[in-house]
Amino acid sequence: MNPARTGSAQESTLFPDLDLEIRPESQATVLVEGRAESWLQALPAGCAQLAYVDPPFGTGKVRRSQAGAYADPASQPRVYAEALMAMLEPLWSALDARGTLLVHLDHHASHYVKVALDDLCGVEAFRNEIVWCYNGGGVARSDYSRKHDVILRYAKGEPRFHVERRPYKENTQSVGRHSTYASEVQIDLERGTPLTDWWTDIPTVTGWNPERTGYPTQKPLMLLERLIATCSDPGDAVLDPCCGSGTTAVAAWRQSRVALVGDRSPEAVELTERRLLAAGQAVRRVRWPGA
Numbered sequence: 001m002n003p004a005r006t007g008s009a010q011e012s013t014l015f016p017d018l019d020l021e022i023r024p025e026s027q028a029t030v031l032v033e034g035r036a037e038s039w040l041q042a043l044p045a046g047c048a049q050l051a052y053v054d055p056p057f058g059t060g061k062v063r064r065s066q067a068g069a070y071a072d073p074a075s076q077p078r079v080y081a082e083a084l085m086a087m088l089e090p091l092w093s094a095l096d097a098r099g100t101l102l103v104h105l106d107h108h109a110s111h112y113v114k115v116a117l118d119d120l121c122g123v124e125a126f127r128n129e130i131v132w133c134y135n136g137g138g139v140a141r142s143d144y145s146r147k148h149d150v151i152l153r154y155a156k157g158e159p160r161f162h163v164e165r166r167p168y169k170e171n172t173q174s175v176g177r178h179s180t181y182a183s184e185v186q187i188d189l190e191r192g193t194p195l196t197d198w199w200t201d202i203p204t205v206t207g208w209n210p211e212r213t214g215y216p217t218q219k220p221l222m223l224l225e226r227l228i229a230t231c232s233d234p235g236d237a238v239l240d241p242c243c244g245s246g247t248t249a250v251a252a253w254r255q256s257r258v259a260l261v262g263d264r265s266p267e268a269v270e271l272t273e274r275r276l277l278a279a280g281q282a283v284r285r286v287r288w289p290g291a
Ligand SMILES: C[S@@+](CC[C@H](N)C(=O)[O-])C[C@H]1O[C@@H](n2cnc3c(N)ncnc32)[C@H](O)[C@@H]1O
Pocket: 034, 035, 036, 037, 054, 055, 056, 070, 215, 216, 217, 218, 219, 220, 241, 242, 243, 244, 245, 246, 247, 248, 262, 263, 264, 265, 268
């Protein structure tokens, strides 16, 4: 599958010193080994249409599994949010006039990051707090088990958005073509109902799931494909500076977008390259100076 040429990705030189470009017709994923805070500064303003970031959440654990490890130091949520802004500010400037920023977090600091993003992007740019619910893992005995992440969605101008629809529940279908709440509202049973901001239909990547790479906290392709398909157009450029196992890059390719991703961990970059090559994607790998 080739990225379609109909998107809005510009033919811009991303890193002039490295003679590196991302073009809508390019088939290659650009894969940067380096600290996001340094290489994102080199991106020209408005060069991308969608940015997704899934940083360490500040859990105070070393995240380790068969295919890699990364440190996730604990910090006060206010300090965590300030540090994360060093990544989110250049990501926001790299987005074009209709661009969307998606920030994947959990209960540790999402409330502080939201306040910081309101300051950076403007309260009016906040569009959604998507709640991704999942099962599995440990069960708390003295609290309600924490079984959801949040994805903050901020967007500029009139953002790209393609509504996804799902079938109505059986009881709605049996009531017929009228809303239970307003009899004059017609329900389009065939088209289905637009997706809400809480998602319970995407399981975590565990066990024998064939997409599992063994990288810690790998996110499901279905989650990234949904975000990319709804928040960008075919041919658009998608950024992910904390790519881990490369899920965003694979999902972007499958959705005919062009990806520019990176990670500071050489293990993660190796794994992402192997995963992309195995999926039949071309990769342009770059080691950021001082990575
Ligand atoms: C939660 S994992 C990302 C998982 C990924 N979404 C996936 O599906 O596999 C976070 C990643 O951020 C990377 N990381 C942490 N701090 C970074 C930084 N300052 N710059 C670049 N990468 C960073 C870690 O090495 C780790 O791979």
